[in-house]
Amino acid sequence: MSKTRIIALFNQSGGVxxxxxxxxxxxxxxxxxxxxxxxxxxxxxxxLTTFMGLEPESxxxxxxxxxxxxxxxxxxxxxxxxxxxxxxxxNLSAAELELVAALMREMRLKNALAPILDNYDFILIDCxxxxxxxxxxxxxxxxxxxxxxxxxxxxxxxxxxxxxxVATLRKGxxxxxxIAGFIxxxxxxxxxxxxxxxxxxxxQLSPLATVFEPIPKSIAFADxxxxxxxxxxxxxxxxxxxxxxxxxxxxEKLQ
Numbered sequence: 001m002s003k004t005r006i007i008a009l010f011n012q013s014g015g016v017x018x019x020x021x022x023x024x025x026x027x028x029x030x031x032x033x034x035x036x037x038x039x040x041x042x043x044x045x046x047x048l049t050t051f052m053g054l055e056p057e058s059x060x061x062x063x064x065x066x067x068x069x070x071x072x073x074x075x076x077x078x079x080x081x082x083x084x085x086x087x088x089x090x091n092l093s094a095a096e097l098e099l100v101a102a103l104m105r106e107m108r109l110k111n112a113l114a115p116i117l118d119n120y121d122f123i124l125i126d127c128x129x130x131x132x133x134x135x136x137x138x139x140x141x142x143x144x145x146x147x148x149x150x151x152x153x154x155x156x157x158x159x160x161x162x163x164x165x166v167a168t169l170r171k172g173x174x175x176x177x178x179i180a181g182f183i184x185x186x187x188x189x190x191x192x193x194x195x196x197x198x199x200x201x202x203x204q205l206s207p208l209a210t211v212f213e214p215i216p217k218s219i220a221f222a223d224x225x226x227x228x229x230x231x232x233x234x235x236x237x238x239x240x241x242x243x244x245x246x247x248x249x250x251x252e253k254l255q
Contacts, residue, residue: 014129028248
């Protein structure tokens with residue numbers, strides 16, 4: 001059996017599409033019958049939990065109990081669109097403070113995942129938009145980090161800090177962490193600034209890892225999320241679906 005690919009979707013900037021991509025890549029990976037997929041919501045905003053059709057306020061068992069209380073991961077009892085889910089709610093916002101003095105806090109998620117690794121081929125983690133402890137425990141647990149970057153100059157500028165964080169973790173807490181690639185998001189080719197930023201992303205980041213085809217800007221992503229379904233089910237003919245499928249195929253080939 002090949003090892004479980006644990007992919008953290010991470011960018012310390014918010015609004016780059018991490019949550020939507022987590023849900024959609026998970027869905028496309030799960031369409032291959034042999035792939036068993038688990039999504040983990042590690043963002044206190046609990047957007048992934050909401051996108052998957054659950055109400056965070058009504059969810060009593062979440063990822064919080066695993067990373068703070070060291071309890072077994074609270075996996076939602078039913079598959080949602082062929083995917084497992086570890087939900088989150090507002091309780092997770094307290095985890096940053098509660099983990100400050102915790103022993104071996106960086107290992108909390110990695111340890112929680114260890115007993116279930118044989119049950120899944122892919123585990124996708126929706127990281128919070130910060131460089132705090134929740135992101136750190138995600139990157140320590142991950143085999144790969146996948147970086148969405150909004151096609152805006154300011155968002156691209158923040159990539160240096162992100163890469164320094166990954167490099168620091170590679171020196172100690174997770175020496176085998178690999179960059180799965182960079183995904184330009186919300187791309188509008190009609191905008192000169194975004195075209196320039198897209199070119200800069202390709203030129204400067206492709207030596208480090210794959211720069212995938214950009215995800216086009218579209219209100220359809222928000223509409224699909226509001227309907228709590230992946231884009232491929234909401235609008236199968238949307239041009240972004242083909243891009244998502246292509247990237248998911250590349251993720252499936254990760255070693």
